[in-house]
Amino acid sequence: MAISNVDLFNAWTRVLTLSRLKSGEVVTILTNTDTHPQTLMTATMAAQNFGVKVNRLDLPVLNGEKSLSRDRFAYLGASPLRDNSAAMAALKASDLVLDLMLLLFSPEQQEILSAGTRILLAVEPPEVLVRLVPNEQDRRDVLAAAAKLERGKELRVTSKAGTDLVCPVGDYSVLKEYGFADEPGRWDHWPSGFLATWPNEGQVRGVVVLDRGDILLPMKSFVREPVTLRIEKGFLTHIEGGLDADILREYMESFNDPEAYAVSHLGWGLQKRARWSVLELYDREAASGMDARAFAGNFLFSFGPNTEAGGSRNTACHIDIPMRHCTVVLDGKTVVNHGRVVESELAA
8 A cells, every 4th residue: 555645754754763864964865766756755755844955956867778687676787976076076065865766785885985975875665765764772683783793703594395505704894784874974775674785705614595475675576496506715616406596697697797796795684573574565666685684593695796895896786695494503503593583692
């Protein structure tokens, strides 16, 4: 069912409050032709209600002629901010940028954050935004888990389907997504509720077996039959299986980029209000799949870039694979047990 303007306005008000927006600040809303009009309208009204200066910066879409999908995450190529000094100046001079377009994995986003600007990405449909409004408990849960991961040296992931993956970690920072941007230079994504890190370069090894009900993004499809992914020295070397394996192989090959096969971020979901199964209920062109990325107990596995962590792998291909029923062990301690978060371990 559709969401009323009042409900979405109130949701924005809560998120902007959590993001510590205050009178006198400057908010720039970043949009393009794909921006949802209801999201834009209510975000503008809610921000203005805080007594801030609100600007809108509308930029052209890019990479549509290269991408195999309309999904925003399907081709992470050049940003429309590249060589656009006027737009960059406006964004760097803002206190908060509401990204209703998608700058993720762009060097321009890192430059804006380095200026102290807060950035909040919000590109899911209004119904998803309202259902998954973040709160302070989400922040506490993510930070508690992140404190464990930041001290960690090795993740091992197993499953009854046959996954057995060893991931040395510690060389890169930990991504903490709890849904609001409350500190200078912080980026976050509403909705979310998970943590992740990038493994040490060239060290991930083992096998990942995707089972029925695991999810391929940006395809936004459920795996229908097992797919075996073999990982050596941090790169995907073999894809084995039936139709789902063929689809994944064809998609990755279309980028003609060996960096597309590198293991990217990995972590686990903590959002109890997210539902993996709702992927079936939304228009594929409208939603980006944040329920799948964030639902509590998933193992979120990915291929592609590491620029968000300060790395140099800037491939346009990014595959996210939220997996169910995995066991995730961090330095010998189980943090996810067969798809369920071990609350006592994360709180310890």
